[in-house]
Amino acid sequence: MNIEERKTAPIGVFDSGVGGLTVAREIARQLPDENIIYFGDTARVPYGSKSQNTIIRFSEQIIRFLRTKQVKAIVIACNTASALALDAVRDEFDIPILGVVIPGARAAVEATRNKKIGVAGTDATVQSGMYTKVIHAMAPDVTVIEKACPLFVPLVEEGFKEHIVTQEVIEYYLESMRSTDIDAMILGCTHYPLLRSKIRDYMGDKIQIVNPAYETAMDLKKLLHEMDMANDGSDARHSRYSFYVSDAAEKFRKFANTVMPFDVPTTNVVNIEEY
Ligand code: DGL
Numbered sequence: 436m437n438i439e440e441r442k443t444a445p446i447g448v449f450d451s452g453v454g455g456l457t458v459a460r461e462i463a464r465q466l467p468d469e470n471i472i473y474f475g476d477t478a479r480v481p482y483g484s485k486s487q488n489t490i491i492r493f494s495e496q497i498i499r500f501l502r503t504k505q506v507k508a509i510v511i512a513c514n515t516a517s518a519l520a521l522d523a524v525r526d527e528f529d530i531p532i533l534g535v536v537i538p539g540a541r542a543a544v545e546a547t548r549n550k551k552i553g554v555a556g557t558d559a560t561v562q563s564g565m566y567t568k569v570i571h572a573m574a575p576d577v578t579v580i581e582k583a584c585p586l587f588v589p590l591v592e593e594g595f596k597e598h599i600v601t602q603e604v605i606e607y608y609l610e611s612m613r614s615t616d617i618d619a620m621i622l623g624c625t626h627y628p629l630l631r632s633k634i635r636d637y638m639g640d641k642i643q644i645v646n647p648a649y650e651t652a653m654d655l656k657k658l659l660h661e662m663d664m665a666n667d668g669s670d671a672r673h674s675r676y677s678f679y680v681s682d683a684a685e686k687f688r689k690f691a692n693t694v695m696p697f698d699v700p701t702t703n704v705v706n707i708e709e710y
Pocket of ligand 1: 451454477480481483512513514516557560588
């Protein structure tokens with residue numbers, strides 16, 4: 436790839452399913468001239484209940500697939516894969532790879548005043564303790580309280596945001612965190628920003644809710660400029676965004692149309708086990 440080709444090459448963004456669209460949406464907002472190839476592993480979601488070895492293997496396959504699309508950088512939009520696979524795939528592939536945990540942790544460290552941060556995530560993310568490790572590397576005196584909220588994922592996938600069950604599940608998981616004096620809380624799973632207003636209403640306005648997506652998009656912007664890889668938009672395209680999944684393309688497409696600020700006309704299916 437020459438320099439011009441590299442600038443107009445797409446960014447690969449992946450997640451275990453639909454949740455990473457919240458990160459892709461933020462990248463599209465902050466970097467409107469960049470082309471994005473999104474992959475959602477809809478055949479194998481959820482990652483949050485799987486082992487580290489499996490999550491690394493899935494991430495490797497997806498990165499190999501994205502590389503066939505000549506991506507110039509990769510964003511692991513999935514918190515679980517960022518927590519459990521980022522170090523392994525960074526060692527293995529010679530392409531810039533960003534995760535969401537470091538940007539999310541940094542935003543929370545900046546947001547907290549009393550040095551008490553809550554983290555909500557999947558079982559795998561919470562068990563990895565990665566948010567706590569990264570926060571302590573930035574600010575050792577911060578207290579971190581992590582809580583796994585696995586049922587939030589299927590509730591979002593089923594479009595249950597306004598359902599009474601969702602309110603009950605929020606209370607069930609977050610009651611113990613609400614009774615602490617944290618003043619910042621990381622939505623440490625791609626799906627949770629889609630419940631943000633409900634979570635914020637329950638946690639109250641003294642707690643700042645941190646969505647790692649914005650900070651991740653800003654880190655990506657910085658990286659592209661530092662590496663002289665930013666697209667200046669002169670490659671005016673019909674559509675800057677392509678969507679791939681490993682299963683259930685139509686369900687994904689419909690969901691994507693509720694999240695993305697533009698029409699998603701097609702979603703392509705990939706046999707990801709081949710990569
Ligand atoms: N994308 C995952 C995450 O951000 C949530 C869904 C899953 O468990 O795969 O952690």
